[in-house]
Every structure is written in structure tokens, then in C-alpha cells.
Amino acid sequence: MKNITLHKLFAMVLTLVSSIMLSQTPVVSTAQAQTDFDAVEIQTLKVRDNIYMLVGAGGNITVQTGEDGILIIDTQYAELSDKNLAAIRALTDKPLRYIINTHHHGDHVGGNAELKAAGFTPSGGNVGASLSNAGEGATIFAHENVLLNMAGDDNMSTEMWPTMTYFAEKKDLYFNGEGVRIIHQPNAHTNGDSIIFFRKSDVITTGDAYITSFYPFIDMSSGGTLQGFIDAANSIIDLIIPEYGQDGGTLVIPGHGRLSDIGDVINWREMLTIIRDRILDMKQRGMSLEEVLAARPTRDYDPRWAGQGIFSTENFVTAAYMTLED
Amino acid sequence: MGKICCRVSLLFVFSIASFSALAEKNFSGVWVGNYSEDFPDRLPGPELGDYAGLPLNDADRLRAQSWSASLIALPEYQCRVHPSDYASSFANIRIWEEREPITEQLIAIRIQHFAWQTRRTIWMDGREHPPEYAQHTAMGYSTGEWVAHQLKVKTTHLKEGWLRRNGVARSDQATVTEYFIRHDDILTWTVIIDDPVYLDEPFIRNRDYIYSIDSQVGNYPCDPVIEMVREPGYIPHHLPGTNPDLLIYSERHDIPVEAAMGGANTMYPEYIERLQELPKPSELRAGQE
Numbered sequence: 001m002k003n004i005t006l007h008k009l010f011a012m013v014l015t016l017v018s019s020i021m022l023s024q025t026p027v028v029s030t031a032q033a034q035t036d037f038d039a040v041e042i043q044t045l046k047v048r049d050n051i052y053m054l055v056g057a058g059g060n061i062t063v064q065t066g067e068d069g070i071l072i073i074d075t076q077y078a079e080l081s082d083k084n085l086a087a088i089r090a091l092t093d094k095p096l097r098y099i100i101n102t103h104h105h106g107d108h109v110g111g112n113a114e115l116k117a118a119g120f121t122p123s124g125g126n127v128g129a130s131l132s133n134a135g136e137g138a139t140i141f142a143h144e145n146v147l148l149n150m151a152g153d154d155n156m157s158t159e160m161w162p163t164m165t166y167f168a169e170k171k172d173l174y175f176n177g178e179g180v181r182i183i184h185q186p187n188a189h190t191n192g193d194s195i196i197f198f199r200k201s202d203v204i205t206t207g208d209a210y211i212t213s214f215y216p217f218i219d220m221s222s223g224g225t226l227q228g229f230i231d232a233a234n235s236i237i238d239l240i241i242p243e244y245g246q247d248g249g250t251l252v253i254p255g256h257g258r259l260s261d262i263g264d265v266i267n268w269r270e271m272l273t274i275i276r277d278r279i280l281d282m283k284q285r286g287m288s289l290e291e292v293l294a295a296r297p298t299r300d301y302d303p304r305w306a307g308q309g310i311f312s313t314e315n316f317v318t319a320a321y322m323t324l325e326d
Numbered sequence: 327m328g329k330i331c332c333r334v335s336l337l338f339v340f341s342i343a344s345f346s347a348l349a350e351k352n353f354s355g356v357w358v359g360n361y362s363e364d365f366p367d368r369l370p371g372p373e374l375g376d377y378a379g380l381p382l383n384d385a386d387r388l389r390a391q392s393w394s395a396s397l398i399a400l401p402e403y404q405c406r407v408h409p410s411d412y413a414s415s416f417a418n419i420r421i422w423e424e425r426e427p428i429t430e431q432l433i434a435i436r437i438q439h440f441a442w443q444t445r446r447t448i449w450m451d452g453r454e455h456p457p458e459y460a461q462h463t464a465m466g467y468s469t470g471e472w473v474a475h476q477l478k479v480k481t482t483h484l485k486e487g488w489l490r491r492n493g494v495a496r497s498d499q500a501t502v503t504e505y506f507i508r509h510d511d512i513l514t515w516t517v518i519i520d521d522p523v524y525l526d527e528p529f530i531r532n533r534d535y536i537y538s539i540d541s542q543v544g545n546y547p548c549d550p551v552i553e554m555v556r557e558p559g560y561i562p563h564h565l566p567g568t569n570p571d572l573l574i575y576s577e578r579h580d581i582p583v584e585a586a587m588g589g590a591n592t593m594y595p596e597y598i599e600r601l602q603e604l605p606k607p608s609e610l611r612a613g614q615e
Binding site: 055257277 | 383384385386387388389392402403405406407442457458459460461462463464485486497498499522523524548558559561563565566
């Protein structure tokens with residue numbers, strides 16, 4: 001009984017901290033306070049012929065270019081919008097048409113308003129005649145939970161919100177000569193995660209459902225779960241066709257960290273699955289959260305994956321424990 | 327007189343250039359692995375629970391102890407290639423050069439391994455390594471330079487790999503330094519692995535190859551298949567403290583368990599004294615009877 005009470009208390013505290021730190025706009029404030037945006041340089045990595053990865057501060061940005069215009073995935077921080085726009089303009093002078101948000105965290109949607117304003121949505125006929133602002137700004141796509149999460153946050157202006165959402169398991173676009181599939185990945189990092197598959201370019205953008213930098217941040221306050229992360233990894237692996245063994249073929253742009261392929265995602269899945277099995281086994285044997293933390297079920301992975309704060313081992317194990325059903 | 331001076335100078339420059347080029351060893355050709363060293367670890371593969379002589383830390387030891395050989399039965403693991411820092415352990419290799427056709431400047435040295443038919447490039451044109459956010463691969467990103475008559479190679483951007491094929495992991499943060507040293511028809515290939523994640527000290531591995539004029543490097547096709555029907559996402563592994571195979575190596579060879587579990591101290595000659603103090607499995611069994 002005592003353990004259950006402590007667990008609930010811990011969960012409440014963790015949920016509160018998570019809400020403060022990442023799920024809502026204050027994450028922008030937290031990270032912003034630690035980031036010298038003037039010093040940030042946007043690096044551009046060519047992934048495939050017309051797909052690029054922009055690395056600055058916050059989440060990676062994917063850029064797809066072509067005759068139809070520009071599609072980007074995520075927008076980092078508002079403070080970096082001018083730099084990101086300059087990096088995009090260095091690739092093409094075509095109009096920015098689509099922004100896709102992988103989830104609602106501030107380090108991925110912070111630049112929505114500024115980049116949307118720099119874009120353009122074609123309109124005409126009845127739409128052009130009846131809506132005064134038709135054509136102004138790029139279209140922002142996201143799962144509807146992204147909109148709901150952002151709308152519940154007073155610090156996120158309406159200009160940042162998605163302008164078009166989907167609630168089914170997927171949403172398809174055809175842009176720049178290829179099919180673009182937006183796939184909802186439920187309850188991984190958050191309840192609104194999307195992974196995006198560029199079918200012709202053979203590139204997947206994962207948002208924070210897959211990262212290469214630290215342990216995953218399971219945002220419990222927004223519906224994130226460890227099992228959801230594992231399901232997401234399996235979904236990504238299902239989409240990938242390697243060139244040989246675990247190398248090459250489909251490329252993966254993570255939410256944070258380096259460009260990847262199947263080998264990296266397999267290692268990530270292996271780690272998450274093994275840690276899940278260990279924690280679940282401990283939980284099924286009646287071990288309390290405190291006992292599980294003391295047993296250090298991640299100690300063989302900590303030297304590689306442990307970070308600070310929300311990416312710490314304690315935070316990860318706690319959220320894993322709380323979200324695993326025994 | 328002026329023309330003579332010019333010709334003499336040019337001759338001098340060419341002489342220097344040729345001399346400089348002589349510092350570059352030519353490794354081109356097919357080389358056959360010499361298995362007189364570490365044979366069990368190379369072709370048959372290491373035994374389960376044999377981490378002796380590896381400077382692995384506690385975290386890597388647990389990785390190894392949790393590893394199940396069933397993992398490599400999963401389709402996505404069946405054709406996983408040996409990383410470049412491990413590939414030197416296997417079979418024939420072919421080495422060739424890529425040179426700029428006019429200046430003959432050495433641009434790259436290529437190596438093809440028989441094992442998994444992997445091919446790696448060692449860039450010799452002075453280029454920088456890519457940024458950290460660039461892709462990591464099994465071969466990594468290698469650049470080389472001549473140090474006297476040795477080819478010194480630095481490799482970064484490796485994916486997670488292994489130090490031994492029995493679950494001892496090498497992380498994706500590792501960097502590798504290699505030396506290729508040719509003594510006539512013998513090639514010594516030294517691999518030094520620095521892994522801040524899983525090693526307490528650098529791990530050094532030497533392999534010898536013999537030049538061959540009548541060998542080739544065969545192909546190595548691999549097509550993954552479903553060998554067992556399992557739940558999607560199933561990952562075979564042992565929970566801590568439950569691996570029944572950990573003592574196979576120490577009991578088969580009557581080596582104290584502590585030594586079999588490895589660690590930096592097990593690399594050094596001084597460890598022999600410690601080894602003599604430790605009980606052997608046979609002695610432990612006798613004590614129980």
C-alpha cells in the first residue's frame with residue numbers, strides 16, 4: 001500500500017515536471033534559457049537528391065524540395081526561424097507550401113508561426129473569393145492531438161497551430177513527384193506522434209519517436225509510453241528495406257541526433273525491448289519503483305544513453321515503470 | 327645556362343616526388359588470412375562466456391551476459407556484417423588503390439573483405455571527417471596517412487558493433503586507429519579500439535595476412551529468411567542473472583570464472599599471479615562433493 005501511494009505520488013510529480021519541462025510551451029523557455037541562439041549555426045546535410053536535414057538547436061528539420069515547392073517537417077525554435085529560412089532558401093527559391101509537425105513540443109514547433117508566414121498555400125475559386133486570408137502562409141499538417149495539445153497551452157499562439165489535422169492512422173500527400181505518407185504512431189513520445197515516409201526518396205522522418213542522442217523522453221502527461229516507443233521502432237523497421245544486412249537502403253532522420261539507417265533503429269529497439277523486459281519482470285515480481293531504480297536495470301546502457309534532466313536514467317526508468325502494464 | 331638550371335631543378339623536384347612516393351607502400355593485391363593466431367576466436371567463433379583478455383567495463387560485461395545467440399536467428403540480424411574493426415579477423419581481402427589519373431596522387435585505398443563482401447574506403451587525399459550528425463555505418467569513415475612506411479588509419483562514424491561474436495558490444499562512440507605494415511609478402515594489420523562507453527582501456531588486436539598471387543576474394547551472398555515464427559518485435563536475451571551458458575567457457579577449460587569474465591587487468595602478464603590465487607571450476611566442484 002505504501003508503495004502504491006509512493007508510486008502515485010512519484011507519477012504525479014513526474015507528470016507535473018514533464019508538463020512543465022517539455023509537453024507545453026515552457027519547454028521552449030527551459031531550452032531557450034540554455035541556448036545561445038546567436039551562436040547556433042544551421043548545418044545542412046544532404047540526405048537524398050531532394051531531401052535535406054537541417055541541424056541547429058532543437059529537433060532536426062527535414063526539407064523536401066522540388067517543382068511543387070518546399071515541404072518541411074518541424075520548425076525548431078522561433079528564435080532560429082530566420083536562420084532556418086536562410087538555410088532553406090539556400091536550397092531553392094520555390095515557395096514553402098507545407099509544414100508537418102511530428103508532435104507538439106516547443107523544440108519542434110517553436111518556429112511554426114514564422115515559417116508558416118514565409119510560406120504560401122495555393123487557393124482559388126470559392127476559397128479565394130470567400131476567405132480573406134486564403135493563400136497566406138504555408139499549411140501546417142499534424143495529428144489532431146498536436147492541435148489539441150497546443151490549443152491547451154496559453155503560451156502557444158494560434159499562429160503556431162496546425163491548420164490541417166488528421167485523426168485516422170495515416171494521411172497521404174503527393175508532393176514534388178512522390179507520395180508522402182504521414183503515419184500516426186500512438187502513445188510513443190506523446191499521443192500525437194507522426195512519422196513521415198517519403199516513398200520515392202526512401203527516407204523516413206521520425207520526430208522524437210526515435211532519437212540517437214539519449215534515452216527516450218516518455219512524456220506521460222501527453223500519453224507517452226515505453227511500449228509506444230517500442231511499437232514505433234517496430235513500425236519504422238517494417239517500413240525500412242536495407243541495402244544489405246543492416247546498412248544502407250532506407251534512411252531515417254531522427255528527432256534528435258544523427259542520420260540513421262536500419263542498423264541504428266534495430267539497436268535502439270533492442271535496447272528498449274530488453275529494458276522493458278527487465279523492468280516488467282521486476283514489476284511482475286512485486287518490486288516497487290524505488291527497488292527497480294536501485295536495481296539499475298539500465299546500467300549496461302547508461303554509459304551510452306543516459307542524459308540529464310528529462311533524459312536521465314531515473315526519469316526514463318520511472319516513466320517506463322509507470323507506463324508498463326504488468 | 328638558365329635552361330640547364332631549370333632542367334636540373336625539375337629533375338630534383340621529380341626525384342624528391344619519386345622518393346616521397348616510395349614512402350608509400352603498395353598494398354594492392356589479394357591477401358590471405360594467417361590463422362595461426364586466435365584461430366578459435368576467428369573462424370569457429372568464441373565460446374559463450376569467454377571475455378578473457380578484453381578490457382571491457384561492467385556495463386559491457388552485462389551486455390555480454392544478457393546476450394543470447396538466438397538473436398542472430400532473427401531475419402534482420404542474419405546478414406548483419408562484421409564492422410570494419412572486426413573484419414580483419416576473417417578470410418581473404420583484396421586491396422587496391424584509386425589514383426588521380428594525371429598526377430597519380432593517391433586518392434583512396436579500398437579494401438574488400440570476403441566476409442559479407444563488405445567494402446571500405448580509406449581516404450588518402452587529406453579530407454576531413456564528416457560532422458557527428460552524419461550517418462554511421464558498419465565500415466565507418468576512414469582517413470589515412472603515411473607514418474614512415476606504415477599506413478595509419480583513423481576511423482570514426484561506426485555503428486554499434488562487437489569486440490567478440492559472443493555478445494561483447496563495441497559502442498557507436500568508438501574510434502579506431504589502424505596500422506597496416508607490409509614486410510615483403512606479410513601484412514600486419516593492427517587495430518586499436520578506443521571506446522569511451524564500453525572499454526576501460528584501448529583494445530588492441532593484431533592480424534597477419536600473406537600475399538597471394540593465386541587467390542581471389544569470393545562473393546558472399548546473404549538473404550535473410552524466417553527461421554522461426556516468433557512474435558513481432560521479439561528480442562531474445564537473458565535477464566540479468568539467468569544466463570545458463572555463462573560458465574561454458576570457464577568450465578570447459580577449467581579457467582576461473584573471474585578471469586573468463588575479462589576486464590583490463592586480464593590483459594596483462596601480471597594477472598597470472600592473480601590467476602593462480604583464484605579457484606578453478608574443478609576445484610570448486612571438488613569442494614562441493
